[in-house]
Structure formats: structure tokens, C-alpha cells
Amino acid sequence: MQKRMYFVIEHFKNSDAMREAYQRFAERGRMLPDGLNYIDSWVEQNFNRCFQLMETDQPVLFDQWIECWSDLVDFEVIPVIGSAAAAADQNAKKQSTTDEHRSD
Numbered sequence: 850m851q852k853r854m855y856f857v858i859e860h861f862k863n864s865d866a867m868r869e870a871y872q873r874f875a876e877r878g879r880m881l882p883d884g885l886n887y888i889d890s891w892v893e894q895n896f897n898r899c900f901q902l903m904e905t906d907q908p909v910l911f912d913q914w915i916e917c918w919s920d921l922v923d924f925e926v927i928p929v930i931g932s933a934a935a936a937a938d939q940n941a942k943k944q945s946t947t948d949e950h951r952s953d
Contacts, residue, residue, distance in 0.1 A: 856900065857926050870922060908926075
């Protein structure tokens with residue numbers, strides 16, 4: 850199975866939870882299960898949310914990772930593709946539609 854990218858939005862439950870999450874990270878690291886790969890992250894300037902780009906070929910691994918943090922953070926996990934792949938997909942769909950109309 851091919852690895853897919855995921856955009857993860859972490860919503861800290863409150864300011865205490867945000868501080869506790871950073872402390873836990875400093876003590877234990879990301880606590881990612883094998884097969885779930887961290888690529889990069891960004892934090893909102895007010896520290897309410899963190900945005901992470903991750904990849905895996907086993908999306909079920911998110912459940913294991915989220916369990917480590919769910920007392921402090923609410924999560925959104927969104928499958929994403931890169932812009933070039935999206936453009937290629939749209940071009941392929943457009944070509945397919947054009948081919949269908951030609952055969953009519």
C-alpha cells in the first residue's frame with residue numbers, strides 16, 4: 850500500500866492543556882507508532898492550534914497516536930494530496946470526460 854499524506858489539526862483544549870502538551874512532548878517526544886511519520890508542523894500565533902503534515906500507509910495508526918494526547922488535544926485528521934497530484938487528477942478527469950463525448 851502506498852503512503853498517503855494527512856493534514857492534522859490539533860486543537861488544544863485550553864491554555865493549560867497547551868502547556869501540558871509541550872511539557873509531555875519535551876519529556877516523551879511525539880510518541881508516534883512505527884509507520885506513522887511526522888513531516889513538518891506549524892503553530893498558530895496564539896497557540897490555540899497546531900497544524901501537522903504526516904504520512905502513513907496505515908491510517909489506523911492515528912488512533913494509537915491520538916490516544917496518547919487526547920486528554921489535552923482534540924484532533925482533525927484530513928487526507929490530502931499535493932497540488933501537482935491534484936492538478937494531474939483533474940486533468941485526467943477532464944480528458945476522460947472529453948474522450949467520452951468524442952465517442953458519442
